[in-house]
Amino acid sequence: MVNLDSQQYAAVDTDSRQVLCLAGAGSGKTRVLVERIAHLIENKKVSPYEIMACSFTRKASGELRKRFEERVGRGAHHITMGTIHSISLRYLKRFGELIGLRGKNLTVYSEFEENYLLRECAIDLGIYKGKAWKIPKREIDAVFNDYYEKGLIPPEDHPCTPIFNEFISRCRENNSLTYGALLCGFKILLPLIKQYLNLKHIFVDECQDLDLLQWKIFNELRDLCGASLFVVGDIDQSIYSWRGAIPEYLIEHQAEFEIFKIENNYRSCPEIVEAANRLIEHNESRIPRTMKATREAAGDIRIMPNMDTEAIVKKILTFADRSRDKDICFLSRNHFLLKKLASCLDVINFPYIYIGRQMELIESPLFRIFHSFLKLLVNPFDNFSFLLIRDLLGLSRPQYNEIRLKATQKSKSHFQTWVESRTEESSNRVSDFFYKTDRTSFELEESFMYLVSAYDWPEEIDLVRTFVTSWMADNSNKTISDYLDWLATYDYSDEIKEDDSKLKLMSIHQSKGLEFPLVVIIGANEGIIPSKQSIEAGDSEIEGERRLFYVALTRAEDSAVICIRSERKEDERGRVFENPVSRFIKEMKNE
Secondary structure, X not given: OOOOOHHHHHHHHOOOOEEEEEEOOOOOHHHHHHHHHHHHHHOOOOOHHHEEEEEOOHHHHHHHHHHHHXXXXXXXXXXXXXXXXXXXXXXXXXXXXXXXXXHHHOXXXXXXXXXXXXXXXXXXXXXXXXXXXXXXXXXXXXXXXHHHHHOOOOOOOOOOHXXXXXXXXXXXXXXXEEOOHHHHHHHHHHHHHHHHOOOOEEEEOOHHHOOHHHHHHHHHHHHHHOOEEEEEEOHHHOOOHHHOOOOHHHHHOHHXXXXXXXXXXXXXXXXXXXXXXXXXXXXXXXXXXXXXXXXXXXXXXEEEOOOOHHHHHHHHHHHHHHOOHHHEEEEEOOHHHHHHHHHHHHHOOOOEEEOOHHHHHHOOHHHHHHHHHHHHHHOOOOHHHHHHOOOOOOOOHHHHHHHHHHHHHHOOOHHHHHHHHOOOOOOOXXXXXXXXXXXXXXXXXXXXXXXXXXXXXXXXXXXXXXXXXXXXXXXXXXXHHHHHHHHHOOOHHHHOOOOOOOEEEEEOHHHOOOOEEEEEEEOOEOEOOOEHHHHHHOHHHHHHHHHHHHHHHOOEEEEEEEEOOOOEEEOOOOOEEEOOEOHHHHHHHOO
């Protein structure tokens, strides 16, 4: 265990079975995880097959795997590693038959597909007519959020239960799960595969961002396997409460863990570390921990008033002169300001990478309709994917309804029924795709190129082509099933490439886990960060916004530039808008 400070060494060398490692920003938590696992393998003679390591994003998981390979060699390949969603999908594809799924054929629905199918279910039940929901959509969303984040099923007398049951039934019928339901399925599967789980040590990174269902899964895994649990996190960096994260879990359950505080910051200059400490001390809901700067080189924090989008663009070249383009990252609380900045950069033809645009492409109707063809090759039971491509196959609504009726009578899927009833007269270039493609080998490149040429797609198909061919270039000899599994757990971090030599724009949420020599935070005004909603909600929400600003500030290594939009602005109608300076600037300056 070389190159560890005393706090890191204590966490790595402990014999405790339940560890909470509170690792601050830039404190070397990845090194702690790697050395802890290496210590178990080398000194405690633990088999790599008995270790599971979960990361919050696929990018973080890839970095962990790379570091493990460098540290412990080929044994790293035998560690169960990935995000909790990717690990869940792996087990469901292997053992899904135990809970009524055809595991090898299982496909995963995106947000677009989930919303589309939910609306179809609502139409069938008479809950959605025209563009109106008879049950408020927010109530339906709340039921599904409770299911995905807590594993809770609505009671029989709940008004949303019929549509919930119908949606889950349709997914099961289609041999598909939504992204959120992957964890629900895994939780149900766990006790049924106890005999196949040979885990002795479970590691969880970014534990402050776990929701209740994820905590239940890790605790059950620990109990079923009699394993140790080593969780790493930082309550001060918990920024995902809006999607179910419960940082207070660590506060309420801290007595169950042996706690190690890793406080040395190896990333940021002293000025940034001290400002971040002053800022976060205003939060009451935390386990006290203070970062300590280890770097001696001075840096700087610059606060710039009256920096609207146009003014920021004028400064871009100045920032670029100070550092290499790829070392600059512009962060914002919301995408509205980022999109305005991106539009202005387009006008002056300044190169940049906007993290999030690929996700917009993935959730577009064109992308999902195109990929429905590939999903049906892997999962012929997916009635929903067949619905999405009905028009492209040349099927009228009466023909489609006839197929649905025959499918019910024959206990087959809509796709299987259509294949059996297809005639020469009903064939076209698109429908021929399923006969030109070898469904036994699932050759992605051949299937993809044929599908692109089989139909007069909109111009945006070039974006889809670039996306898929980019994956194929990095994953030769992989199958369509491999590609769809990768796509099912795609996240924003996958858009960030190590060799990108352009200025980057991203939201603060997307910057989690990253670092840059120069960080520019834009829109540091009340109503933006903290947001209007959090100001109205009160102290607990403000604490979440403060953690978000803390994360933004601690992404910076050498310099942070904080841009404040005009505090008072009058529009062409004479209306005056007040946007005071964010309270977080005063707090970090201790004013």
